[in-house]
Amino acid sequence: MSKPVAKKKAFRLLTQIPREELFAPGHGLCAGCTAGTIVRHLLKVAGKNTILVNATGCVEVSTSPYPYTSWKIPWLHLAFENASAAASGVEAAIKVLQRKGVIDPNKKINIIVLGGDGGTYDIGFQSLSGMLERGHNVMYVLYDNEAYMNTGIQRSGSTPQYAWTTTTPAGKVWRGERRPKKPIADIIAAHRIPYVATANPAYPLDMLNKFKRGLEVEGPSFVHVIQPCPTGWRFDPRYGIKVARLATETGMWINWELDHGEFDVTVPVARRKHVRHYLRMQGRFRHLTDEEIEEIQKWVDQEVERINKLVGRQVIGPVEE
């Protein structure tokens, strides 16, 4: 993969964010659902010439209850597991219709898939892998709330270890989810696609720049966005962005990008907070003992060490409080 000329970050100030809202209010997402924040900015970056394919999930059902739609761009939903296959079909159609002159060949039409963690890590993984391997010019955006929230908080392949969900309750035998979160972005990166990134709505400019970069590369791109869910994570809706920010401040969530093979952390954290700040804000971790929290802290320390090695310098600092 040849590295194209490095682009200047397009968004440096909040005032540079387009004002036009292509995601209308009146949708049925929970009060304080940060998916609304993510989708608004995704569409601001993508603009009008965009077709979005949505996997079944919270965003899908909340934004398209007949006869109302929150979408001001063409939008397609088929099913849960096939959003990437559908996007492949849309991309192929646009490509051939442009070649035949039915659609203006000079008009760039962005094609985006939006999927939750269930539709990405689990049921939609096969079609996603197929789409990436075939090299379709599609950006996949994963909003990750770490469980099946649409059906009422059941665990998914994304649920982190020890998290409570309705299918991983904390009891005498189980301590919540029993397996660590699947490293989906690493698995996607192994497809050797041009661009993979992780983002956080608490860092909007970083997130916007990643959406922009994902759309401008030739071929598939993948942006994995953490999406705190007040309902499933059990916190007051007003703290959605605060929880998201703590995820990065504690090193539980690292904002990185892999652009044509070059890895970098885009939101360095000089002084890290202890993971308990993040965990203790959420009811889904309420049952955790101090020992279990320390265990999680150790995993995070290891992951931070790995990331720092990858970058070649200390981009994420030590725990200071």
Place this chain on the structure above:
Amino acid sequence: MRYEIRWHGRGGQGAVTAAMILANAAIYEGKYAQAFPEFGAERRGAPVRAYTKVSDKPIHSRSPILNPDIVVVLDPSLPKELYLEGLKENGLLLVNTKKTPEELKKSLGIDGKYTIYTVDATKIALDILGLPIVNTAMVGALVRVLPIVSIDSVAKAILETFSGRVGEKNVEAVRAAYDAVVGSDL
């Protein structure tokens, strides 16, 4: 008149292609024909059969051929019970072998009232194609003993199937086998 031909070979020898080439030749002549394989999951080496029906009138039936007018054997090592099954009385038997029809009849102990023809298609294929793939040669031999289509139509069918030099070589094999086939009435 409808002719029903059954082809016997082993997977990879091209019996199915032979059946198809004969049908295609008939279709190019404006005749009606069907060609189909014995539909199996067999792989290279396993005994396979294929069928061709040729007629002046439309062919509607999709039955497999149980009582062929002629049986064509691409591989002489196949058991005779396999290929003689259901062959019509007074039917024709065309075998790829070095033996003469009389020798073949004796060595295999064939007692039915069949008219037997033989051709050393393996030698022809080796000489001309450099490979022991006898299917096209056997089509050439067949249209000699049962002139239901012209040899030129067979050539056309082959050239439509195999392009370039491979096609030309196969046509050569067809013509050689056409001339080389042996039988009491030839």
Place this chain on the structure above:
Amino acid sequence: MAAKELPAWNELPAGAIIIEPGNSAERYTGDWRVFRPVIDQDKCIRCLLCWVYCPDSVFEIVDEPYVSSKGRKYKFTLKIDYYHCKGCGICVEECPVDAIDFVEEVK
């Protein structure tokens, strides 16, 4: 509430396709609110964070100049669309200068 007359099958577009983009804006979600965010225009520094973080795009950037009591001049003013605001409080929490009050709705 009287049942409103819904269209017959042959008056609907085929396949449940919605042809009016963004018409969910017609839906009233203001009644989800228990608390109401209220901007103190004088305290507001126009940093736009409320506008950025709002999941329901209820902050409108209005081209209305404003001069604060300390004499700071702003080219625009932020206003809240209470028809859609669900009262989640993210703006209240994220405002760096505590310029948004969260007051209980009186119903």
Place this chain on the structure above:
Amino acid sequence: MAVTIQRAKVEWKRLPLSSNYAVAYAVKDLDVDVIAAYPITPQTTVVEKISEFIANGELNAEMIHVESEHSALSATIAASAAGARAFTATASQGLELMHEILHIASGLRLPVVMSVATRALSAPISIWNDYSDLMNTRDTSWITIIASTAQEVYDSVVQAFRIAEDPEVMLPVIVAYDGYIMSHTYEPVLVPENNEPILKYAPKNYNRIKLDPERPVTMGTLASPEWYYEFKYQQVAAMEKALEKAREADKVFAEYFGRGYGLVEEYMTSDADIILVAYGGLFGTIKEAIDMMRQNGVKVGGLRIRLWRPFPAEDVKNALKNAKLVVVIDKAISYGARIAGPVALEVMSAFYHDADKPSILSIIAGIGQRRITEETIKEIVDYSRKLLERGRIPNESLYWGVRGVRYE
């Protein structure tokens, strides 16, 4: 609507094609824009041939080599949603894997066409022919044509796009035919030297509602109990319309190209005491069996169901009403039903409210490609005559040719 059309001046070439290849030629001549498919026996050579056409520049299309049939149909209908003319092909397990998306295709009213080389279902695995796969699509709101010759396969794919894309229909279409028995049989097929007349008969419509940034629409919405039923009723109405449009499409095709098939095909039915009802390639064998039986003075005829969905009940009744006995041969089983033949059930229900109706016998045969020859057909007719003489037609399906099952 009066349809007048002049006979097209078409130069035909007569090619030896299998039914699979006939599909590929039709796809090429229809200038299909997007093909998404996954290989499965016995459909595979359809996709191989289409790939050849694209590789050689004979067809300007995008081929998506998807990773499953589920994705094949998903990509196909999404391409259609984006405005392209789209096609896929499958069989058996692949069709089963697509099942969820079959409903979504019709529910979204996307006019895609799919060919199905019909095949039995696992387990145990069978790569051979019957119609179990197709019959499982019965209630998915796909228009379904079952062809009986390779020529009809070509012609039906052409008709299918015209019907599917008709603004008054907008439903997906399956063109089915016997796996192996037809999919792999070479026979003469007329195809045009150039595809202009084909595109004139089935013109593309790029102006339908689609995913277009200039006119954004939301497709694939959620419908609550107060909305859902009306959309399903739209499909009921569209299917009714499709019956009329399929008839018209065949009529225009016949006028234009000189070949027509009707929604059902009758063979020597006018004076027949016994009429055999069947579908697909089996009907050819039945026709020859009828010829043989007629020579022996047996008054037997045949009726082929060509359009399976929507079911042309009136055409079927008209063809069968004067028979003493109708024998429906089904190559699929609806397990647990006394009348286990899907088509037999349909024929029976067509007559249910009539005072005057023929006796109807349901036969299951050809399962997993169990051999059916002219001789088998004669045996079925002989047995049926015996039942008729006894005056007792069983109100349950007979499983013809199962070892260990005997009918006296």
